Amino acid sequence: MLADRAQRSRPAVNWGRFLRSFGTLIGFLLIVVFFWSQRPATFMSVRNLLNITQQVSILGIVAFTMTVVMVVGDFDLSVGTMASLSGIIVGLMLQNDHALGTAILVALLAGAAGGILNGVLIAYVGILPFVATLATLTVFSGAASSLSGGRTIFGQVFPDGLVDFANGGIPLLTLNEQVVRIPHLTLIALIVLAVVWFVLEQTVFGRRLYAIGGNMEASRLAGVRVRFLRLLTFVITGLGASLAGVVLTSQLATANPTLGDGLMLNAIAAVFLGMTMSQEGEPRVLGTLVGVLLIGVLANGFTQVGVDTYVQRILTGVIIIASVTLSSISRRRS
Amino acid sequence: MQSENLLHIQRASKTYSGVPALLDVDLELRAGEVHALMGENGAGKSTLIKILAGVTPPDSAEIHVRGERVHIASPQAAFDHGLRFIHQELHAVPQLSAAENIFLGHDYPTALGVKVRWRRLYDMARETLGRLGITHIDPRTTMAHLSPGDQMLVNIAHAFVGDDFTRAGERALIYVMDEPTAALTGAESAQLFDVIGRLRARGSAVLYVSHRMDEIFQIADRVTVLRDGQLAGTRDRASVTPAEIILLMTGRELTQLFPPRMGQIGAEVVLDVQGVTTAAVNGISFTVKAGEIVGVTGLAGSGMGALLRALIGADRRAAGRVMLDGVPLKRGSPAHAWDRQVAYVPEERRSQGLVLSHSVSNNITLPQLKRLSRAGALLAHGRERATTRELSESVRLKARGPRQIVRDLSGGNQQKVVFARALARPPKLLLLGEPTRGVDIGAKLDIYRLIRQISAQGTAIVLASTDLPELIGMTDRILILRAGRLADVVPSAGETPERLLSRCYGDAAYAG
Ligand SMILES: Nc1ncnc2c1ncn2[C@@H]1O[C@H](COP(=O)(O)OP(=O)(O)OP(=O)(O)O)[C@@H](O)[C@H]1O
Ligand SMILES: [Mg+2]
Numbered sequence: 001m002l003a004d005r006a007q008r009s010r011p012a013v014n015w016g017r018f019l020r021s022f023g024t025l026i027g028f029l030l031i032v033v034f035f036w037s038q039r040p041a042t043f044m045s046v047r048n049l050l051n052i053t054q055q056v057s058i059l060g061i062v063a064f065t066m067t068v069v070m071v072v073g074d075f076d077l078s079v080g081t082m083a084s085l086s087g088i089i090v091g092l093m094l095q096n097d098h099a100l101g102t103a104i105l106v107a108l109l110a111g112a113a114g115g116i117l118n119g120v121l122i123a124y125v126g127i128l129p130f131v132a133t134l135a136t137l138t139v140f141s142g143a144a145s146s147l148s149g150g151r152t153i154f155g156q157v158f159p160d161g162l163v164d165f166a167n168g169g170i171p172l173l174t175l176n177e178q179v180v181r182i183p184h185l186t187l188i189a190l191i192v193l194a195v196v197w198f199v200l201e202q203t204v205f206g207r208r209l210y211a212i213g214g215n216m217e218a219s220r221l222a223g224v225r226v227r228f229l230r231l232l233t234f235v236i237t238g239l240g241a242s243l244a245g246v247v248l249t250s251q252l253a254t255a256n257p258t259l260g261d262g263l264m265l266n267a268i269a270a271v272f273l274g275m276t277m278s279q280e281g282e283p284r285v286l287g288t289l290v291g292v293l294l295i296g297v298l299a300n301g302f303t304q305v306g307v308d309t310y311v312q313r314i315l316t317g318v319i320i321i322a323s324v325t326l327s328s329i330s331r332r333r334s
Numbered sequence: 335m336q337s338e339n340l341l342h343i344q345r346a347s348k349t350y351s352g353v354p355a356l357l358d359v360d361l362e363l364r365a366g367e368v369h370a371l372m373g374e375n376g377a378g379k380s381t382l383i384k385i386l387a388g389v390t391p392p393d394s395a396e397i398h399v400r401g402e403r404v405h406i407a408s409p410q411a412a413f414d415h416g417l418r419f420i421h422q423e424l425h426a427v428p429q430l431s432a433a434e435n436i437f438l439g440h441d442y443p444t445a446l447g448v449k450v451r452w453r454r455l456y457d458m459a460r461e462t463l464g465r466l467g468i469t470h471i472d473p474r475t476t477m478a479h480l481s482p483g484d485q486m487l488v489n490i491a492h493a494f495v496g497d498d499f500t501r502a503g504e505r506a507l508i509y510v511m512d513e514p515t516a517a518l519t520g521a522e523s524a525q526l527f528d529v530i531g532r533l534r535a536r537g538s539a540v541l542y543v544s545h546r547m548d549e550i551f552q553i554a555d556r557v558t559v560l561r562d563g564q565l566a567g568t569r570d571r572a573s574v575t576p577a578e579i580i581l582l583m584t585g586r587e588l589t590q591l592f593p594p595r596m597g598q599i600g601a602e603v604v605l606d607v608q609g610v611t612t613a614a615v616n617g618i619s620f621t622v623k624a625g626e627i628v629g630v631t632g633l634a635g636s637g638m639g640a641l642l643r644a645l646i647g648a649d650r651r652a653a654g655r656v657m658l659d660g661v662p663l664k665r666g667s668p669a670h671a672w673d674r675q676v677a678y679v680p681e682e683r684r685s686q687g688l689v690l691s692h693s694v695s696n697n698i699t700l701p702q703l704k705r706l707s708r709a710g711a712l713l714a715h716g717r718e719r720a721t722t723r724e725l726s727e728s729v730r731l732k733a734r735g736p737r738q739i740v741r742d743l744s745g746g747n748q749q750k751v752v753f754a755r756a757l758a759r760p761p762k763l764l765l766l767g768e769p770t771r772g773v774d775i776g777a778k779l780d781i782y783r784l785i786r787q788i789s790a791q792g793t794a795i796v797l798a799s800t801d802l803p804e805l806i807g808m809t810d811r812i813l814i815l816r817a818g819r820l821a822d823v824v825p826s827a828g829e830t831p832e833r834l835l836s837r838c839y840g841d842a843a844y845a846g
Contacts, residue, residue: 204703204712205711211692214692218685218686218687218689219700221648221686221687222668222700225669280739282691
């Protein structure tokens with residue numbers, strides 16, 4: 001009789017939980033299958049899939065590090081303009097005959113410094129993340145424009161080695177007498193993914209971040225250094241943003257004061273998509289990975305099917321809303 | 335006297351992921367009775383109440399109100415059938431005012447159905463509070479700025495909206511109260527009992543949950559005991575003893591609730607507090623020696639919780655000094671205090687103690703994560719699980735395992751998690767804020783034994799509590815706070831709860 005009761009109550013519970021955890025993933029697979037059926041020859045080819053990973057790698061770097069601030073319950077709107085600023089820094093330093101290594105280092109330091117600025121404003125001064133990073137978004141954008149004089153830097157400034165590296169890859173296999181390569185950018189994004197995953201899931205630091213995200217006051221009273229850790233999360237996103245800026249500039253051999261601006265919205269969307277997949281609704285970096293891939297597959301697939309870019313944006317937005325809605329409905333039910 | 339049956343629930347059952355929380359429970363409430371519902375933590379009391387309230391859908395239950403079969407599918411349905419609830423956990427909106435929280439879910443008074451008449455709302459809130467004898471809460475105060483006790487009073491007032499029980503001739507409602515006094519001071523509890531007395535006289539039925547045996551014997555007419563989700567028995571209060579109830583609840587006999595001290599008080603001063611002043615306390619000085627247990631008590635707003643917060647460094651100290659083993663504790667840094675082996679149990683477990691969405695294990699290990707890690711940085715899951723197991727056992731935690739989410743534990747078991755956590759590393763100084771709030775009587779004894787053991791190892795302990803028998807039974811000295819100041823210090827031996835309460839009020843008869 002007891003077992004009987006247990007069974008009656010079980011399916012209802014698990015169905016909601018199932019939808020909540022795997023809804024986005026299933027949606028992602030359906031979208032893949034859809035494009036596959038539309039473009040059987042090209043979409044599912046190894047080359048195209050690797051191509052997609054390269055296309056999303058820069059978004060991935062930003063979104064993976066964005067996950068870290070969002071674990072704490074904050075977010076960072078300034079990542080896009082920070083990426084632009086870092087690209088400009090690299091371009092300008094190369095233009096002035098500095099070594100490539102120095103240029104990259106200075107760009108990354110700028111990212112860290114921007115992160116410290118955000119972190120101090122938010123964790124120590126107590127300004128809301130939305131307001132603080134909206135302000136620094138403008139500051140970084142202004143800095144990029146004024147440093148570059150509003151001009152685009154391109155051409156000879158960027159050494160061939162750098163550009164080739166950013167567009168190249170490691171040979172994987174030969175298919176139909178053509179070499180298939182794993183793009184270097186994909187590898188860089190994977191390294192960032194691995195580092196963020198390790199930090200969030202396997203370290204004391206990561207566990208404390210999740211605790212702060214769950215209950216900031218209780219964490220503080222239990223001895224977690226809340227302010228300092230919040231500051232560090234912004235340094236991590238700042239670094240991620242500037243790395244993305246450096247990579248983007250290298251890939252395009254161009255530095256432009258607004259080059260990276262569009263990254264911010266997609267990065268936040270990717271983290272949100274990922275959050276729909278986790279049990280308690282917290283950001284998990286593997287969830288973010290699915291979010292990033294989903295956005296990348298949509299862009300790639302729509303282009304192949306021939307949907308124009310403006311309509312693409314609308315459809316992408318609709319799919320994100322649908323996914324987040326579905327998961328919040330199933331969450332409310334249980 | 336044969337009185338009318340107001341409420342009858344039969345064959346109530348509820349299962350959570352295959353584990354029964356409630357199994358075929360029957361309960362009837364008669365008009366004009368106060369019916370106590372007792373049982374260990376996790377016995378299923380709140381589950382039964384949530385079924386009556388339309389909050390939790392049961393697997394099965396047959397409910398009759400005034401002899402009529404009803405289905406309670408929503409809180410609104412419960413309300414319409416004349417049931418009123420004070421739930422164990424606050425369901426308040428912290429950003430709203432006390433008045434808005436009192437009238438949450440009711441219609442606000444409006445002009446032309448659009449503009450809220452705020453002044454009228456505040457007046458109505460003041461009137462509702464006043465009926466319960468509560469005059470010290472300003473209904474305009476934001477909920478988050480009220481003390482946990484005052485928040486509970488607002489929660490209680492919410493249940494009394496629109497029922498003027500002081501007038502005759504109104505429909506007698508059914509009141510269900512899930513540990514309403516857990517966060518109240520003695521004086522406030524007394525006021526609530528006065529209200530309960532008037533409800534009973536009017537012919538209402540009151541279902542009352544509490545772990546405080548003295549309250550049960552003060553106000554209840556009958557007692558129903560649940561054990562592991564099943565009915566253990568219903569007794570008339572007049573023909574039962576506390577020992578019998580405990581036996582029904584736990585299956586074991588408890589001889590003595592407060593175990594005697596195990597070691598001697600040492601000579602060295604561990605905690606030296608000099609002139610500590612924050613927004614809520616003023617110029618407090620005292621010392622605690624190794625192995626000594628010092629109690630702190632007072633009325634609502636006296637600053638007893640705030641004193642602990644000042645010691646752990648949660649509130650900024652404007653003046654004063656806190657020395658641990660002769661070395662000052664930094665201001666404003668709980669992390670520093672934990673590093674110096676100070677452990678802290680905050681008085682409000684849900685907002686200040688727990689990360690509700692995390693597992694039992696994550697909550698228990700949080701303050702000591704670094705020490706349990708590898709190389710100070712990498713999580714060591716095995717070690718965490720072992721520590722969790724050991725501490726859970728020592729407090730008799732009723733949980734499915736270290737990975738159960740804390741939100742799904744019963745209230746008393748959540749409290750045990752907060753207490754267990756303070757013992758993960760033997761502390762030099764243990765700050766306890768209401769450590770047994772909502773904990774059942776058997777588990778209380780376990781906690782008291784643990785406190786004695788730690789104390790015997792030379793830990794200095796500060797125990798802030800509104801449970802006066804607990805203070806008298808466990809401490810060596812009691813500090814009495816009034817309006818943020820240290821008003822009185824008395825030795826615990828020979829003190830009675832009544833005397834202590836009047837000292838809290840500052841009655842001249844006992845002072846000095
Ligand atoms: N949402 C839930 N999910 C899973 N288990 C639950 C949930 N709510 C309650 N339980 C389990 O049901 C059992 C009964 O819990 P309940 O809250 O009714 O206990 P209680 O008698 O009120 O205890 P306490 O005195 O501690 O308040 C507990 O074992 C608890 O862990
Ligand atoms: Mg309960």
